[in-house]
Amino acid sequence: PRKIIIDTDPGQDDAAAIMLALGSPELEILGITTVAGNVPLSRTSTNARIILEFCSRPDVRVFAGADRPIARPLVTAEHVHGKTGLDGPDLHEPKMQLETQHAVDFIVETLKREPAGTVTLCTLGPLTNIALALEKAPEIAGRVRELVMMGGGFFEGGNITPAAEFNVYVDPEAAAAVFRSGIPIIMMPLDVTHKVLTLKSRVEKLRAIGNRPALALVQMLEFFERFDIEKYGSDGGPLHDPTVIAYLLKPELFGGRDCNVEVETVSPLTVGMTVVDWWQVTDRKHNARVMKDVDADGFFALLTERVGRL
Numbered sequence: 001p002r003k004i005i006i007d008t009d010p011g012q013d014d015a016a017a018i019m020l021a022l023g024s025p026e027l028e029i030l031g032i033t034t035v036a037g038n039v040p041l042s043r044t045s046t047n048a049r050i051i052l053e054f055c056s057r058p059d060v061r062v063f064a065g066a067d068r069p070i071a072r073p074l075v076t077a078e079h080v081h082g083k084t085g086l087d088g089p090d091l092h093e094p095k096m097q098l099e100t101q102h103a104v105d106f107i108v109e110t111l112k113r114e115p116a117g118t119v120t121l122c123t124l125g126p127l128t129n130i131a132l133a134l135e136k137a138p139e140i141a142g143r144v145r146e147l148v149m150m151g152g153g154f155f156e157g158g159n160i161t162p163a164a165e166f167n168v169y170v171d172p173e174a175a176a177a178v179f180r181s182g183i184p185i186i187m188m189p190l191d192v193t194h195k196v197l198t199l200k201s202r203v204e205k206l207r208a209i210g211n212r213p214a215l216a217l218v219q220m221l222e223f224f225e226r227f228d229i230e231k232y233g234s235d236g237g238p239l240h241d242p243t244v245i246a247y248l249l250k251p252e253l254f255g256g257r258d259c260n261v262e263v264e265t266v267s268p269l270t271v272g273m274t275v276v277d278w279w280q281v282t283d284r285k286h287n288a289r290v291m292k293d294v295d296a297d298g299f300f301a302l303l304t305e306r307v308g309r310l
């Protein structure tokens, strides 16, 4: 199986991504690393373990990472995810322990230990841990197979400011460092994730699975989607983070192209904006494969089938 590290700030949609990975034998999760984002670090670290316990997988190790962005105060998103970050189902305190090693050290050590080009980084939150790992051990950049990230937006604009998507906005310096690193990057922006909506018919298929992870996930999604339904009158919430895992399983569900991507870190108006040279109007070097299109029904069929295996 393909070896992955999931770096995450759960988050209901992060939970969906973790479940999709756990239900997929093609993937081997070497560890889950947590970061401050949707909610503070102590909560994201708790939530990652709650999700693993919902799925009866306490054997997957969880490493806590950065509790704040590199150069800014933390911005969180309780307005979307609720006070716990996983609002929806009844939550319990996790029994499994957090690892004592820091997430950044785990990432560095794992990339140095495993053969070069075999470990994929899946990032579902702000890129702080990855940027800190690159700062600590720049040589790891050449050892990463691929970094698949949920973050950014271009034609679609932003979701936390008119210009910026949340994960990049929270730690733009970290995102900028990752785009500069030379790691092969696959970017899943809002342009993709706003096309995979939790429509009623799709959620009912998940509910029909009837296992514990599926029911917990449905309760999470019903909480999470209310934000978009109430605020924008949309037919469901965007299921951002599982697109990262789905790409590893079925890349043919997605369409995009190689581009240059730069991150704005200075302008107060547009900080955190991902400037994607989609039309190749500059000769700046390609540094990411940027996705724009997705087969949404194919994506939900995959998610439903895999959660059904848990």
Ligand code: BDR
Residues within 6 Å of the ligand: 011, 012, 013, 014, 038, 077, 080, 124, 125, 150, 159, 165, 166, 167, 240, 241
């Ligand atoms: C991203 O921000 C978070 O709220 C979600 O979990 C997702 O990773 C979407 O902008």
Ligand code: CA
Residues within 6 Å of the ligand: 008, 009, 010, 011, 013, 014, 038, 124, 125, 241
């Ligand atoms: Ca997330």
